Amino acid sequence: MTGLPPLGETQEAPPLDFFSSVAVMAPRGRDETVARQLLAKDGIASISVLSLTQLSELISQHIGAVLITEEALSGADADALALALDAQPSWSDVPFIVLANGTTGSRSERAAQRIDTLSNAVLLSRPLHAEELIRAVRSSLTARGRQHQARRQLEELQLRERQLFESEAKFQAIANSVDQMIWSTLPDGFHDYFNDRWYEFTGVPAGSTDGEGWNGIFHPDDQERAWERWRHSLSTGENYEIEYRLRHRSGDYRWVLGRAQPVLDKDGTILRWYGSCTDIHEIKVAEEQRHLMLGEMNHRVKNTLAMVNVMVSQTLRLADNLRDAQTSLQSRIAMMAQAHDRLIATSWAETRLPEVVDAALAAHRTGEGRFDIEGPDLEVGSKQALAMTMAIHELSTNASKYGSLSAQGGKVRICWAKKDDVFTFTWVETDGPRVSPPTKRGFGSRMIEQALAGYFQGKVELSYDPEGLHFKLSAPGSGLLL
């Protein structure tokens, strides 16, 4: 007999026609041979069973029906059969066709009990009547077929339920593992879902932002704009995208990118809206800083160009000849370039006076230790820094040409201090050639005497002492950072 499962300990699932096969157990006489011949003639598969243990195994595998002689029921391992029947799932009610020993009246109480334990049994009297047997087996197998069908439907339903549960669990896991806040609404915009991140971010109790409650978490200045944009999307079905500030659980408002899109059915009707909020606060803040920085840079570049313009204008205005003018201009522009290198390298926002002095003197240092510098680390504004750099450059250039730096051993002492909110800066030249006032006022001295004081809202003294040039700037402390 092909297609039947091997008996014994195998746990493999039986082939499909096993469920419409009949187990035949008739250990004595010719009953088995006769019955199986009759069944085979009618196209019904059968399995010969030798013990109740073997029968129990077939029952556990959901055999189609059992044809058994009454005396076989009293064999050894009747308990195994009872256990196997008890272990049947709820959909299964194994049909038994019992070949009886005579009539009911002659049956002992024990024998009747054995038949009762089968629960679904019909009795056929012997000798076997072919048509009776076939009809009984057929109706049993038909009923059994219905049971198997019900079982398959039940299993399918269970599978779907499990898949649904797994799908829901998977959704929750995804929705709550992303960094974004995720939400969803009914087609009319009624919020009915927020993921865990939303509640983590906002710190509000679960469910408190359902419906229109979400708008209260927005920055008051952004609420109207966000509503307007959301209403527009709801009425047109267009994707929703907006940046707004959302109240964080800390109480601070943080910039967030809000996005949503509708999910449509096949007719294009909106079924739901799905949306997200992404925290873009850091990006937004960096963007603002970049804007500020660009603005500041633009301001400084323009300021520098204006200064260069003045230097060109002033140098040419007072120059004796173009060659001298060219040299002066180039050295002044080079000084500004160097000052920028040094000043920008420290910080955009603030500049320190020692840096300024150091940068301005860099081009004039010879390594002979002619400069004696002393002063505290004070902060100066960018305009004051540039003006001071220019002034020091002019003083140094003048000193190299006519002053102490033009002679062997000549020195310059540079000192600054801030005392009682008065800032003083002095430049004193010593050990140089005798000094006399210039016959013509160049850009340097005019810049120092007229412009420099203005930058610090202070006053400047420039004296051509025969022993060496003296320069002194005095200004209110506030003048450093105007």
Add this chain to the structure above:
Amino acid sequence: MYSENTSRLAVLVVEDEPLLRMDAVDMIGDAGFKTYEACSADEAMALIRDNNDIGILFTDIDMPGSINGLKLAACIREGWPSVEILIASGVVGVTDEVMPEGSKFYSKPYVTAQIISDMKTIAASEEHSV
């Protein structure tokens, strides 16, 4: 370096940046104009009240003080309608609407010769109209 034909018109230079102010005063002076200088709009208002020879205002826009250069220009147009107004600024996006009617705008850094030439034209027409 002084121009031969000196003008009767004085120019009020308003600029908070000391170097730029010094240079503007120098170039306008070199062109033969008498100059007054102010580092803020407030200072400029005081000067124009006290000096009736001022015929041209040459002002920056972005300055510290109670009002900026545009407000100053508007006040002077109102109180001294005969004073011609020249505005110079590095600020971008200054439109005609925000400047008094008939005023001129120069973007900074400016071309000195252009400004001097415009000032001379103004001075010449003033001389004729008197």
